Amino acid sequence: MRALDSHLLRTGVASFWNYSGRLVGLGWTFALIHTLGIGSYGQYAVAVATAAIVNAGIDNAFYVRSLRLDEARYERERCARVLFGSVVAVVGVVAFTASFVVGFAVIVAAGELLFNTWKSHLLREGRPDVAMRFDAVRQITSIVLGATYLYAVEAPSLSTAAALYLLPYLVVAAACLRYVPGRTPAAPGGPKEFALLSFEALAAALYAQGDVVVIGWVAGDEVAGYYSVALVAALAISTIGQNYANTYLEKIRAVGGHVSGAPALRDVVKVGLLTGGSMAVIGVGILVWGGADYTGHITLILSLFVVARAINHSFIVVLFVQKRDALRVKATVAVAVAKLAALALLVGPLGGYGAAVACVVCEAALLFVYHRAVHGAASSSIREPLHDRATR
Numbered sequence: 001m002r003a004l005d006s007h008l009l010r011t012g013v014a015s016f017w018n019y020s021g022r023l024v025g026l027g028w029t030f031a032l033i034h035t036l037g038i039g040s041y042g043q044y045a046v047a048v049a050t051a052a053i054v055n056a057g058i059d060n061a062f063y064v065r066s067l068r069l070d071e072a073r074y075e076r077e078r079c080a081r082v083l084f085g086s087v088v089a090v091v092g093v094v095a096f097t098a099s100f101v102v103g104f105a106v107i108v109a110a111g112e113l114l115f116n117t118w119k120s121h122l123l124r125e126g127r128p129d130v131a132m133r134f135d136a137v138r139q140i141t142s143i144v145l146g147a148t149y150l151y152a153v154e155a156p157s158l159s160t161a162a163a164l165y166l167l168p169y170l171v172v173a174a175a176c177l178r179y180v181p182g183r184t185p186a187a188p189g190g191p192k193e194f195a196l197l198s199f200e201a202l203a204a205a206l207y208a209q210g211d212v213v214v215i216g217w218v219a220g221d222e223v224a225g226y227y228s229v230a231l232v233a234a235l236a237i238s239t240i241g242q243n244y245a246n247t248y249l250e251k252i253r254a255v256g257g258h259v260s261g262a263p264a265l266r267d268v269v270k271v272g273l274l275t276g277g278s279m280a281v282i283g284v285g286i287l288v289w290g291g292a293d294y295t296g297h298i299t300l301i302l303s304l305f306v307v308a309r310a311i312n313h314s315f316i317v318v319l320f321v322q323k324r325d326a327l328r329v330k331a332t333v334a335v336a337v338a339k340l341a342a343l344a345l346l347v348g349p350l351g352g353y354g355a356a357v358a359c360v361v362c363e364a365a366l367l368f369v370y371h372r373a374v375h376g377a378a379s380s381s382i383r384e385p386l387h388d389r390a391t392r
Contacts, residue, residue, distance in 0.1 A: 024136075024139065024140050024143055025139065025143070027143065027147070028143040028146065028147060029041065031143075031146075031147045031150050031151070032044055032150070032158075032161070035150040035151065035156055036150070036156065036157075036158055036161075040158045043100065043101060043158065044104075044158060044162065046101055047100065047101045047104040047105045047108075047162075048104075048105075048108065050101065050102075050105035051104070051105040051106075051108035051109045051112070052109075052205065053202070053205055054105055054106060054109035055108070055109040055112050055113060056198075056201035056202055056204070056205050057198050057201060057202055058084075058088065058109060058113060058198070059081075059085075059109075059112070059113040059116060059201075060197050060198055060200065060201035061188040061189060061193065061194045061197035061198055062077060062080075062081045062084075062113070062116075062117070062188045063116055063120070064197050064320055064325070065077060065188045065189060065197075066078065066081075066120040066123070066124065067123065067124065067249055067253070067317075067320050067321060068253055068257075068320060068321045068323060073186065074120075074124070075179070075183055076183055076184055076185060076186035077185075077186050077187070077188050078117055078120065078179050078183075079179055079180050079183040079184070079185040079186075080185035080186055080187060080188070081113065081114075081117045081188075082114065082117055082176045082177065082179050082180055083180065083185055084113075085110050085113040085114040085117065085173075085176070086110075086114070086173065088106060088109065088110035088113065089106075089107060089110035089111065089114070089169075089173065091106055091110075092104075092105075092106030092107035092108075092109070092110055093107060096159075096163075100158065100159050100162065104162050104166070107166055107169070108166070108169075110169075111166065111169030111172060111173075114169065114172050114173050114176050115135070115138065115169070115172045117176055117179070118134075118172060118175055118176050119131040119134060119135070122134075123246055123249060124249060124250065124253070125249075125250055126246065126247045126248060126249045126250040126251065127247075128242075128243045128246040128247060129243075129247075132243070138168050138169075138172065141168045142164075142165045142166070142167070142168050143165070145164040145165060145167055145168075146161045146162070146164045146165040148164075149161050149164050193325065196325050196326065196329055197325055197329075199329060199333075200325065200328055200329040200332055200333075203329065203332045203333045203336050204332050204336075206336050206340075207332060207335060207336040207339060207362075208235065214340065214343040214344065214347055214355070215227050215343075215347055215351070215352060215355055218343075218344075218347045218348055219347055219348075219351045219352070227295075227298055227351075227352035227355060227356070229292075229295050230283075230295050230298040230299040230302055230352075230356070231302065231359075233279065233282060233299065233302075234279060234299075234302040234303075234305055234306050234309075234359075235309075237275050237278055237279050237282075237306050237310075238275055238305075238306045238309040238310045238313070239313075240271065240274075240275045240310060241268075241271055241272060241275060241309065241310025241311060241312070241313035241314060242310075242313040242317075244263065244268075244271050244310075244313075244314065245262075245263065245268075245313050245314040245316070245317040246317065248261060248262055248263050248314075248317070249317060249321070252317065252318060252321045253321050256321075257318060257321040257322035257323075259318060259374060259375065262314065262317070262318050262374075263314055265375065268311050268314040268315075269311060271310055271311070271314075272306075272307040272308070272310040272311040273307060275306050275307065275310040276303045276304065276306045276307030276310070277303070278306075279299060279302060279303035279306040280299075280300055280303040282299055283296050283297070283298075283299030283300035283302075283303060284296075284300070286299055287300075294352065297353065298352050298353065298356045301353065301356035301357060301359075301360060302356050302359060302360070304360045304364075305356070305359045305360045305363050308360070308363040308364050308366070308367045309363050311367060311371075312363065312366055312367055312370055315367075315370035315371060315373070315374045316328065316370065318374050319370065319373060319374065324373065327369075327373055331366060331369045331370070332366075335362045335363075335365055335366055338362060338365070339358055339359070339362045342354075342358040342361070342362070343355055343358055346358055
């Protein structure tokens, strides 16, 4: 029980820092709109979304492999990650002078890659609480620098505010330089593995955000806005499951991906029910408050999505360590395609409600696949501890 409490405590601390950063981020959104107008904020939002897509494509292979490698190989790939991220950052700086959206997106993508590199040792040790604390500090520092400028000058510009926002990434880059000397850089696997892991991240981004785009096309911006509020809340709350699973990473890796190192299934389900219940409470609160019933109803539907997604995060961590990349990619791509097809059929007549139902069904399908992969009888050979197999 004491071990479980330790994992829950670290999960709670990680989630606290995660949501603290998100809360300050809302203030940054307000500052941009208040001082520069909705048009400039829209430009900034496009750049941030582009950065997320770029980062997913260039960093996911490094990220996934960093969780499962032995220390020697990890240090070599970390060295390569720093060098690669530094080159991308230079490209972003050059592009920034010609195009704000492209330049800012590339710099943020590179900055996050480097920051993920620095935080990777914390995740390998099962300390997402410490990693998220540094993440929040970086974000708050960036926002304070940018917001101070916005309110301190007579006629602020988006490019200058964004440049100040980016400054903390210089500190991150400097901190990562110590990972280079004395090490021979190594690529994150072969070309096939790199492409596989990168494609997985892109498919996951499409799966997570594609519904907002489809709703905007079919039902209009207003419906998309209502739905987006609920979806953002759902994705944020479900990260509690990811933080919880990450506290077990060191144990899972130590036993070669055997499920004995992972959190017990009953505990994973408890976390899923807790997060889903929290989402439902938010939905009820929105309905009681009044004025946004559409969002409240969607929030209640998505509470089921949160339950499944929080549980899936734990299974995904095990699959990371087991190196079952092809299974994850196939499942993610299949469910992304199925979801887009369902959205095309449901959004027209049902709007956001149809999209929410599609979310729940698709995440439940992933839950079935991942549970069977991690705990099913067919995975017995993978789940067997490495030291047991070595004695045969």
